[in-house]
Structure formats: C-alpha cells, structure tokens
Amino acid sequence: MTTTLITNIGTLVTNDPAHATGTPLETLTAAAVLLDGDRFAWVGPARDAPAADTVHDAAGAAALPGFVDSHSHLVFAGDRTAEFNARMSGLPYRAGGIRTTVAATRAASDTELTANLTRYLTEALRQGSTTVETKSGYGLTVHDEARALEIAARHTDEVTYLGAHIVAPEYADDPAGYVDLVTGPMLDACAPHARWVDVFCEKGAFDGDQARAVLTAGAARGLVPRVHANQLGHGPGVRLAVELGAASADHCTHLDDADIDALAHSTTVATLLPGAEFSTRAPWPDARRLLDAGAVVALSTDCNPGSSFTSSMPFCIALAVRDMGMTPEEAIWSATAGGAAALRRDDIGRVAPGARADLVLLDAPSPVHLAYRPGVPLVTDVWRRGRKEI
Secondary structure, three states, rough: OOOEEEEEEEEEEOOOOHHOOOOOOHHHHHEEEEEOOOOEEEEEEEEHHOOOEEEEOOOOOEEOOOOEEEEEOOOOOOOOOHHHHHOOOOOOHHHHHHHHHHHHHHHOOEEEEEEEEHHHHHHHHHHHHEEEEEOOOOOOOOHHHHHHHHHHHHOOOEEEEEEOOOOOOOHHHOOOHHHHHHHOOHHHHHHHHHHEEEEEOOOOOOOOOHHHHHHHHHHHHOEEEEEEEOOOOOOOOHHHHHHHHOOEEEOOOOHHEEEEEHHHHOOOOOEOOHHHHHHHHOOOOOOOHHHHHHHOOEEOOOEEEEEEEEOOHHHHHHHHHHHHOHHHHHHHHOOHHHHHHHHOOOOOOOOOOEEEEOOOOOOOOOOOHHHHHOOOEEEEEEEEEEEEEE
C-alpha cells in the first residue's frame, strides 16, 4: 500500500473530540492528513506532516469527512414527473403514489435496476457522499424484494429491508395477510442480504401494531430496526422506534413534546430529510427543538423518485440551515457524524487516525459555504476508502 499526504488544507472538519473547538464541529486550520491504504493514519498541522509516497496540495481549500447519507431508496425504475408536477400544482402528497414505482420496478430487469442504482450512487459520490444506505420497498413481492436487496448489496454495505413500505396492491383488501408475508416468507428471502429492517409507520401504510410486528420479526432474524416515523402526521412511529431500540427514526416532521423527550433520552437518532419537505411543500421538521432537547440529529437526502428526488447532501444542508433552524456547523455535523451515528458506525463521518479514509475537498475557504452558497457545485475532490474517486 502507498501513502498519500493531503496538505495545505485551509479548514479541516474532523468531528474528532481530540480537536475540540467549542463548536459543533471539531476543526483544524492549516492542516494535513495522511492516508495509508483505506484509513487515515495521521491528522494534524501541515507543518508537522510526515513524509508520504504522494502529496496532494489542497491549496487552502476546506475539507471535511465524506457525507454519510443514511436514508435513500435507489433500487427502482420508472418516473414520477407527472406526480411531482401535479403536486406543485396543488395536489397533496400521499403515500399511495409509491404504487406507481412498484409497477415500474417489478417490470424492470436486473440490469435496468442495477444501472439506475449505480447512476444515483455515482451522482451522490460526485456531491461528496462516500457512504449511502439504500432500501428495498418498490417490489413488494418475495422475489422482487429479494432481488432488490441482492442488487443493492453488491454496491453498498448499508442495505435495508423495507418490504413494509406500503401494502402490496394484491393485498389491498388483506393488510394482515401482507404483514404475514413481510414477516414470514419475504423476510426469510431478504434477511441474508440486509443489515437493517424498516417500516413506513404512517396512515395509508402501516399502523403501530403492524409496524411492531414487522420490526420485531426482523430483529429476531438479526436485522436492526429503523423506522419511517411521523412524516405525514403525528403517530406512534417515533416512540415505537425508541421503545424497540431502533437506530433511527426517520422524517420526524410531526413531533410532540413526548416524542422529542423520548428521542433525547434514547440512542435512537432523529434523521431529518429536508428534501422530502421541499418536494412536497410539507411543514419543515423543527431541528432546533430536537437539538435543544439533546437529541442526536442526522441529515439525509431520502433520494427516491416520488417525494425527494435529490442525491445532494449539500442541498439538504442548505435547506436545514435556511428552514429547519440549524446552524451551518450543526447541519454539517448531522450530514457526516450524525449519519454515521444513524448507521451505528464509528469508522466513518470523522477524520481521525484509524477511521476510513473518506475525505471531501471544497472549492471554498470554509465548510460554511455549503449553506452560504446553495446550489453551487463546491465539491472538487473526493477520496473514498483512501482512493481518489473524483
């Protein structure tokens, strides 16, 4: 293995308490990092940098850990432009729109699904996302859910079984029968390919009792729960996530004080998905209330063809700062270390010796420019697992 020194970094976000600065981000100025294989071997002032086989001059650019996108839906086919256009013309978003994508995904070949997945993973990488979780949920048959997870697992380590996205059309009159399928034969086929189990706990999808059945069955098969919770209205999803020790409760748009208190006193991360609110004109999650209460907050794209068709973590950071009450530092932390916490990973989302060598350089002197210059393609260089990808 060869070593690479990235030096002359203007401001380096480390998210490493060893470099505590009294702000949500631990930063170094005039910094350098040494990559040895797929890991960071050294982090510190550029003047103290060790020798390396190759040297990359950051020319004063800001640098930060690769973004950790802990919630996406990338194994799909089809297009929902007409639905988006109608929604922007005044029709509300409803969970049932997912059925359009289900029909297209079932009809697609493995080759087509793989091409779509890799296209959006590459798109995300160009914008600095070096870890991307993705889910099934657009097949809703044993065969289609299993093949979605098999395809996803070839391209990312973070794969989630979401057979309980909505009730499959064939079971519209028998939701209990569909829950039996999701917790029985479908789970048997899907568990070997996934790390996580998820459920859309929402009116129009699955109620609290159904969600509990799905999550406990998945946990019994070794899958760790995460929950689509409280997106379209207030419901039991957040407190169910906390009760079952879920890694994350995702969306968290409609919360009462008890929900916030439960999250703040738990290990469950509140994952906020501002792209969904932007694309559905829904109320924004109140990140400020969660942070002030002491909850751990992550930011993610929720990239999917229906309600949040963006793969851009910088865009979501800008939305969180502008409309959800977060400071730029808090939003950047949530898009890196927060996402890592939502995936229960300590090897990503930070720049520290021993962590995975995922690093993003910006065409900017400060990471705050991610919110300060919304929509501008600031990511210039991306290393993932120690390899320069962009």
